[in-house]
Amino acid sequence: MDCLFCNIIAGNVPSTKIYEDDQMYVFKDIAPIAPVHYLMIPKQHISGVSALTEENAAVVAHIFAVAAKLAKEAGLDKGFRIVTNCGDDAGQTVHHLHFHLLGGKQMGWSAESGV
Template sequence: MTTDCLFCKIVEGKIPASRVYEDELCIGFPDINPQAPTHLLIVPKQHIASQAKAAAEHTPLLGHLLATAASIARSRNLDKGYRVVVNTGEDGGQTVNHLHLHLLGGRHMNWPPG
């Protein structure tokens, strides 16, 4: 955990979040600025600053995050489709320096996204 990281503080329970999912590796909660009817963040409990900082040792965790996104999407009846986004770095739109997935659904997603 990093003491100045917003998501680490949420994981530790120091900042409240409406958790919609939790297991031993990650938590899920609504984005405070939703961009779709369903917009959840899936955050690993282990602090990894970004996707760019992920290493081979994180492969099982990264797979778990994607499988968790699919499971949550099924539980939310997003059977018409959804989007999973990982913003990486400042130019990639990352605003919290803790790896996290955005799960967006409940409406048609346009392309290109950015």
């Protein structure tokens, strides 16, 4: 299997797990850009947002519901950000659908900083 995130889900690559259920896996980003920086990924390999269909899109609603719970547990009551990059030009480096949950600091909006 060539997908880094599929290998993380399978336990072949180490990660710091935050949450797991039958549909998704959440772990800490190895290069965080905020005090809280989690990666939320579906267990089913979906290459990105452009590969979502009516048949597989329900997992996104589940991921967002879990994101709200995790943000509350992390104390992000002042706010948080959820980001996904769609394709190479947008900065997607792992072609497995994933969402960054970011929080714990005041964030601006800068394409260069990613925050």
